[in-house]
Amino acid sequence: MxxxxxxxxxxxxxxxxxxxxxxxxxxxxxxxxxxxxxxxxxxxxxxxxxxxxxxxxxxxxxTKKDLIANLLDHVIVGYLQDFENVRTEAGTAPEDQFVAVIRLIIEDLNTPETTNFFPELWAMANHDETAAERMNELYHKARLDINELVGLINPGLSDDEREQVSLFISASMEGLTPFIGSGKPWRSKTPGITNIAAYSFLHLVKTIDSETIGELPLAAQAQA
Amino acid sequence: MxxxxxxxxxxxxxxxxxxxxxxxxxxxxxxxxxxxxxxxxxxxxxxxxxxxxxxxxxxxxxTKKDLIANLLDHVIVGYLQDFENVRTEAGTAPEDQFVAVIRLIIEDLNTPETTNFFPELWAMANHDETAAERMNELYHKARLDINELVGLINPGLSDDEREQVSLFISASMEGLTPFIGSGKPWRSKTPGITNIAAYSFLHLVKTIDSETIGELPLAAQAQA
DNA sequence: TTGAAAATAGATCTACCGTCCTAAATTTGA
DNA sequence: TCAAATTTAGGACGGTAGATCTATTTTCAA
CATH class of the missing domain: 1.10.10.60 (Homeodomain-like)
Incomplete structure (x- = not known):
């Protein structure tokens, strides 16, 4: 880093x-x-x-390029600082901490800054290598908490598998942004969707195993 | 419509x-x-x-505005046509159809067009009302299949609850785009993540109930 | 075939863009 | 205090943006 x-x-x-x-x-x-x-x-x-x-x-x-690079750093650092103190406020049980983190992240999607900034970042990352690096750095750090909690709740996963699960959970929540973000049509459904997310992610983490992750899709199985 | x-x-x-x-x-x-x-x-x-x-x-x-409005329509119509024939190719059991749809959507995220187009659309929707309408129209239609299958697999949900579940599933998959899309760092992990998604979503649809969706978070429960 | 409608090229307008340069004003430590 | 470094204003340059207008060529049906 x-x-x-x-x-x-x-x-x-x-x-x-x-x-x-x-x-x-x-x-x-x-x-x-x-x-x-x-x-x-x-x-x-x-x-x-x-x-x-x-x-x-x-x-x-x-140059404008310099400014934008510094701007992305500035905004991203702000988010990383917010995420640093997330877990300390939750309870002791890993499951409770996990659900608390999930709820907090989804809650943050509702702020106008988050709703508008991240789609810009994703689009920029598609056409600018610097933006892509900054974005990956941000999400890597943002996943650290989730990743650790997944390991505590489900110790049977390999490092690689655990990171795949964390990525799926993190990316899933990000995907809610254009739908339940600030001013978005499904914004009023945020409570229900948050409960769905918490329920779904918690069960996933508790029950997923290496065989399920490594399973080949039916088409590939037929060819094997 | x-x-x-x-x-x-x-x-x-x-x-x-x-x-x-x-x-x-x-x-x-x-x-x-x-x-x-x-x-x-x-x-x-x-x-x-x-x-x-x-x-x-x-x-x-x-005007450029006219062109872009027509452009969004053109691209979106193309996607809707692709989605129309999805279910016919899958098996008969709703669960099998559901998983097939999930796999197909995630597979499509890997195409360069999808990876690059949708983040632009999300960003545009944040600053242009026309783009926002087009986007909502697209995703509404794209969710129709998922929504119907969710109802078949879990008949106990109300219309509103079923749509929340469908939205969560659809949005979750969209959120994978900036991570496992074409040229993205986690692209090689697509098979495992697809299995995680299929496993997670299927269990969610089969087991979610009205009480879980309507549950108040702990903080709100304490106040009640 | 022919004439009206459609399609096209090309010039032009105004506005804004990023960048650069120079001179003046301000800040700050010695 | 005062001189060096920093900060600032303002203008200018070349380029590109969207949009408009006119004149010409092409299309196609009657």
Missing amino acids: KKLEQLHRPGTGTYVKGQERILQILEASRDILITNGYAGLSMRKIATAVGITVGNLHYYYP | KKLEQLHRPGTGTYVKGQERILQILEASRDILITNGYAGLSMRKIATAVGITVGNLHYYYP
């Missing part, structure tokens, strides 16, 4: 004013990305939102 | 040449959207790809 790179010029952001400016720039960029989408994110809009000139903005970020 | 609107001017596309042109435009637009993303989709790129001038392109689609 690489540490965050220094993306603006050496020297920039050394005065307190500069450091605050960088934060202002990142916050404004984040807001514009969330409300207008990647296509609507321009250096001029960012500069106007911050209240500076484009020239000044390019002083901090020589 | 509205029928597809006539989005280009009356008169256009009446000659055979014009009809073929429209198809060429939509295909080229689709390719560019998939490879370059929404931000990289411009009238000029489309015109160049088709081999016509921008003026000619605007003859068919007065």
